[in-house]
Amino acid sequence: MVSFNIPVSTGKELDYLAQVIESRKLCGDGPLTKECSKWMEEKFGADKVLLTTSGTSALDMAFLLCDLTPEDEVILPSFTFSSTATAPLLANAQLVFTDIDPKTMNIDPDRIEQAITDKTKVILVMHYAGVACDMDRIMEIARKHNLIVVEDAAQGVMSSYKGKALGTIGDFGCYSFHETKNYSMGEGGAILINNPDYFERAEILREKGTDRSKFNRGQVDKYTWIDKGDSYLPSELNAAYLYPQLLMADEINNDRLDSWKYYYEKLKPLAEAGLIELGAIPEGAVHNAHMFYIKAKDIEERTELISYAKNHPEHPAQMVFHYIPLHSAPAGLKYGRFDGQDVYTTKESERLVRLPMYYGLSREEQDQVIANIMEFYGWKQN
Numbered sequence: 001m002v003s004f005n006i007p008v009s010t011g012k013e014l015d016y017l018a019q020v021i022e023s024r025k026l027c028g029d030g031p032l033t034k035e036c037s038k039w040m041e042e043k044f045g046a047d048k049v050l051l052t053t054s055g056t057s058a059l060d061m062a063f064l065l066c067d068l069t070p071e072d073e074v075i076l077p078s079f080t081f082s083s084t085a086t087a088p089l090l091a092n093a094q095l096v097f098t099d100i101d102p103k104t105m106n107i108d109p110d111r112i113e114q115a116i117t118d119k120t121k122v123i124l125v126m127h128y129a130g131v132a133c134d135m136d137r138i139m140e141i142a143r144k145h146n147l148i149v150v151e152d153a154a155q156g157v158m159s160s161y162k163g164k165a166l167g168t169i170g171d172f173g174c175y176s177f178h179e180t181k182n183y184s185m186g187e188g189g190a191i192l193i194n195n196p197d198y199f200e201r202a203e204i205l206r207e208k209g210t211d212r213s214k215f216n217r218g219q220v221d222k223y224t225w226i227d228k229g230d231s232y233l234p235s236e237l238n239a240a241y242l243y244p245q246l247l248m249a250d251e252i253n254n255d256r257l258d259s260w261k262y263y264y265e266k267l268k269p270l271a272e273a274g275l276i277e278l279g280a281i282p283e284g285a286v287h288n289a290h291m292f293y294i295k296a297k298d299i300e301e302r303t304e305l306i307s308y309a310k311n312h313p314e315h316p317a318q319m320v321f322h323y324i325p326l327h328s329a330p331a332g333l334k335y336g337r338f339d340g341q342d343v344y345t346t347k348e349s350e351r352l353v354r355l356p357m358y359y360g361l362s363r364e365e366q367d368q369v370i371a372n373i374m375e376f377y378g379w380k381q382n
């Protein structure tokens with residue numbers, strides 16, 4: 001069976017983990033945590049990057065920093081992972097879901113504009129599959145209406161938009177290093193803080209409401225409780241697992257991109273014949289091959305394709321789908337509303353199938369996946 005995902009490993013993790021264990025300093029913000037942050041700040045041109053315990057906690061932290069009231073509205077896509085919605089929900093804000101652009105499955109800027117009211121405070125975008133949203137339009141809308149922009153770039157580590165790393169364009173960017181993502185520390189993430197107004201408060205909120213970060217730098221002689229807060233620091237052990245992957249981030253990225261291009265070239269004829277659809281990479285977006293997806297005709301055809309691939313007697317392969325649109329999920333019905341008409345979110349989400357994609361995926365394995373799709377559609381390979 002060709003697996004859908006195999007978490008990335010470089011073979012150097014044990015050396016770094018041993019280093020941490022021998023140091024007897026396992027708590028957060030140790031030397032390797034700092035190396036990870038520094039590496040990202042330099043590589044992505046980010047002003048400030050802090051490692052967090054997950055992509056979800058990076059989003060939670062961003063919304064604590066937004067300082068919202070229960071009247072404030074947050075505009076976000078419905079086609080996304082639950083964490084995109086739970087962060088503004090925990091901040092007690094109103095969730096306003098909008099429709100997507102079917103070509104990229106990203107939030108549609110026109111629909112954002114339509115959803116803006118005098119209560120809107122934040123635009124929360126999600127870069128689906130590591131492919132950038134239309135950030136020029138979105139930042140222009142945000143400036144015009146004086147809104148904060150949060151980027152859920154959980155899938156977008158190493159992707160960019162017009163030369164800027166995803167996560168560095170809005171006020172806050174949130175990365176995930178969950179083991180299903182391109183770079184993994186098991187569970188973990190990072191928040192990118194791009195607006196200097198938030199630097200100091202970010203450190204305080206992350207350190208249980210104290211100024212311990214300043215204390216550690218010798219800037220104050222004792223640390224005290226001064227604000228709201230939580231604990232968003234991952235253990236140094238998690239950072240030790242991530243760091244060697246960052247050191248070979250380009251190699252991992254190129255390997256994934258090669259696999260992505262191989263799928264694309266082999267499946268393009270089926271798309272040209274109108275049997276399936278492939279995702280678009282808009283101009284200005286450089287993606288990280290987080291995902292390769294195709295679209296079947298409808299939900300019935302998708303179900304049959306996934307089952308066909310899974311049960312193939314010679315070359316079974318694991319294909320998966322997501323997301324159940326948040327506005328139609330039990331919590332979405334309870335806590336959010338959809339602005340305007342759901343033209344694409346539900347319809348397109350029901351057609352989407354993700355193919356196996358991970359660092360180290362072989363061409364032979366890809367050929368098996370491709371053969372399943374071609375056989376299913378009765379396509380003769382030449």
Ligand SMILES: *Cc1c(COP(=O)(O)O)cnc(C)c1O
Nearest residue numbers: 054055056081083154176177178
């Ligand atoms: C993975 C993911 C998250 C959550 O990241 P965790 O590290 O698992 O908490 C949030 N948003 C999106 C779009 C994701 O894909």
